[in-house]
Amino acid sequence: xxxxxxIRPDAELTQTHLNVWQADFEGFYDVQQPDSQPQGNGCGxxxxxxxxxxxxxxxxxxxxxxxxxxxxxxxxxATGRHAYRPAHIHFIVGAPGFRxxxxxxFVNDSAYLDSDAVFAVKxxxxxxxxxxxxxxxxxxxxxxxFVEAHIDITLHADGGGHx
Ligand SMILES: [Fe+2]
Numbered sequence: 057x058x059x060x061x062x063i064r065p066d067a068e069l070t071q072t073h074l075n076v077w078q079a080d081f082e083g084f085y086d087v088q089q090p091d092s093q094p095q096g097n098g099c100g101x102x103x104x105x106x107x108x109x110x111x112x113x114x115x116x117x118x119x120x121x122x123x124x125x126x127x128x129x130x131x132x133x134a135t136g137r138h139a140y141r142p143a144h145i146h147f148i149v150g151a152p153g154f155r156x157x158x159x160x161x162f163v164n165d166s167a168y169l170d171s172d173a174v175f176a177v178k179x180x181x182x183x184x185x186x187x188x189x190x191x192x193x194x195x196x197x198x199x200x201x202f203v204e205a206h207i208d209i210t211l212h213a214d215g216g217g218h219x
Contacts (some may be wrong), residue, residue, distance in 0.1 A: 072104035072211075075148040076112070083120030083143075108151075113196040116185055116203055117143045119166055122173050132173065139173050142166040147209070154211035161207055183207055 077099040079085050086097040098117075104110040121139040124132060132139055143166035150156035162169060162182045169177055183205045188194070190201045 072108050072110070072149065072151040074100075074102040074104065074110060076100045076102065076145060078114065078145040079117045079120050079143075081115045081118055083118035085120075104151075111195045113198060113202075114145075116163060117145060119143050119168050137173065138168070138171065140168045140171075141173055142168040142177060147207075149209050149211065151211055154213050157209065157211060159209070161205075163205075 077085070080093065080098055084093065086093040086095060086099065098114070100112055100114075102110045102112060119140050119142050122128065122141060124139050129139075143163040144160045146158075146160045148156060148158045160176070160181065162177055164182050164184045169182065185203045185205045188202050188204050190199060192202070192204075194202065194204065196202075
C-alpha cells in the first residue's frame with residue numbers, strides 16, 4: 057500500500073521541510089525492532105517543491121499500544137481504558153518565516169479513533185486513505201494498486217498552525 061500527500065500552504069512556500077515518521081503495518085517503530093527493521097524505517101525528511109507540494113510512498117501504519125509500565129499503566133488500569141493509539145503518521149513541518157508545526161494525521165478507518173489512549177484525535181486530523189486500482193495516475197509512479205491520502209497543512213507566520 058502506498059500514500060502520497062499534498063501540502064497546500066496559504067502562501068507560496070519554498071523550502072518547506074517535512075520530518076515524517078510512522079509505525080509499520082504491524083504497529084512497530086523502527087526503534088522498537090532494531091533486529092528486524094532498518095534504522096530509520098518509516099521515517100523521512102522531505103523538501104516540498106516550489107508550490108509547497110510533496111508526496112511520498114509508504115505503508116499504511118497500524119495502531120499500537122503505548123507503554124503501560126509506571127504511572128501511565130496505573131492510570132489506564134484505574135480508569136478502565138485500553139492502551140492503544142489509532143493508526144497515525146507524525147509530521148513536523150516548517151518553512152523560513154513560518155512557525156514550525158508538529159502534528160499527526162490519523163487513518164480514517166483505524167480502530168481506536170474514538171478511544172485514543174492519549175486523547176489526541178480531532179476530526180480535523182483524520183484523513184481518508186482511499187484504495188486506488190492498479191494503473192491509477194499518481195505522482196509516485198506506482199503501477200500496482202495503492203492507497204492514497206491527501207493532507208493539506210497550513211503554516212502561519214504569526215504562531216500556531218493546523219491541518
Ligand atoms: Fe506515534
